[in-house]
Amino acid sequence: MVKFDQQVVFQKLNFSINRGDFFCIVGPNGSGKTTLLRVILEELSPTSGELQRYLTSKQIGYVPQFRNLETDFPLSAQAFVELKLIQKPWPWLTTTEKTQVQQALSKTHLTAKKDWRIGQMSGGEKQRVYLAQAIVNQPQLLILDEPTASLDVQAKYEIMDVVQELNQQGTTIIFITHDPQLLEKYGTKTLHLGEEGQ
Numbered sequence: 760m761v762k763f764d765q766q767v768v769f770q771k772l773n774f775s776i777n778r779g780d781f782f783c784i785v786g787p788n789g790s791g792k793t794t795l796l797r798v799i800l801e802e803l804s805p806t807s808g809e810l811q812r813y814l815t816s817k818q819i820g821y822v823p824q825f826r827n828l829e830t831d832f833p834l835s836a837q838a839f840v841e842l843k844l845i846q847k848p849w850p851w852l853t854t855t856e857k858t859q860v861q862q863a864l865s866k867t868h869l870t871a872k873k874d875w876r877i878g879q880m881s882g883g884e885k886q887r888v889y890l891a892q893a894i895v896n897q898p899q900l901l902i903l904d905e906p907t908a909s910l911d912v913q914a915k916y917e918i919m920d921v922v923q924e925l926n927q928q929g930t931t932i933i934f935i936t937h938d939p940q941l942l943e944k945y946g947t948k949t950l951h952l953g954e955e956g957q
């Protein structure tokens with residue numbers, strides 16, 4: 760169960776996600792999709808009950824719900840992806856890490872645009888930059904919170920094709936969507952939130 764003050768978001772949820780799943784979470788606004796992701800990410804503890812997670816935080820990539828960067832955001836796509844790997848106090852990357860960055864940019868079809876400033880990219884390109892950053896550590900589990908909301912059809916399927924390819928290469932996917940077509944086309948398992956009894 761997860762409860763905020765007196766508001767119970769969900770009371771009874773029982774599900775499992777296995778390696779290789781393309782696991783979709785659907786439900787109306789306010790049904791607790793993002794809250795459930797926060798539990799899975801261990802940012803939030805359930806009020807009661809437990810989550811059994813067999814992965815470390817480093818093995819999980821996360822693309823949060825829509826973030827809009829200002830048009831004057833100064834970083835290039837490549838610099839933004841690199842940020843994830845830079846460990847203070849050493850602001851440089853190893854040769855292996857540099858290869859990881861190029862692979863993440865290539866998988867998200869951004870190699871030709873890697874030096875573009877993100878603030879000047881389209882919504883779909885920005886979303887692919889966020890995705891590239893989330894996969895640069897080669898996570899076993901990739902979590903995406905409505906990554907295609909507000910994108911046009913072409914940009915939406917560009918993202919989905921990248922995510923599907925990652926899934927086919929063995930990455931487990933947790934995917935929040937409101938889009939029944941995406942659910943049908945890509946999902947292998949679905950959890951419906953906001954139903955009676957939860």
Ligand SMILES: Nc1ncnc2c1ncn2[C@@H]1O[C@H](COP(=O)(O)OP(=O)(O)OP(=O)(O)O)[C@@H](O)[C@H]1O
Pocket residue numbers: 763764768786787788789790791792793794795
């Ligand atoms: N930190 C919090 N404190 C209090 N209430 C919260 C908190 N986080 C979420 N809630 C409430 O819990 C409910 C579920 O919110 P959540 O954001 O998980 O829904 P959602 O299904 O992701 O919605 P949407 O589709 O609109 O993104 C909402 O009523 C929200 O107001």
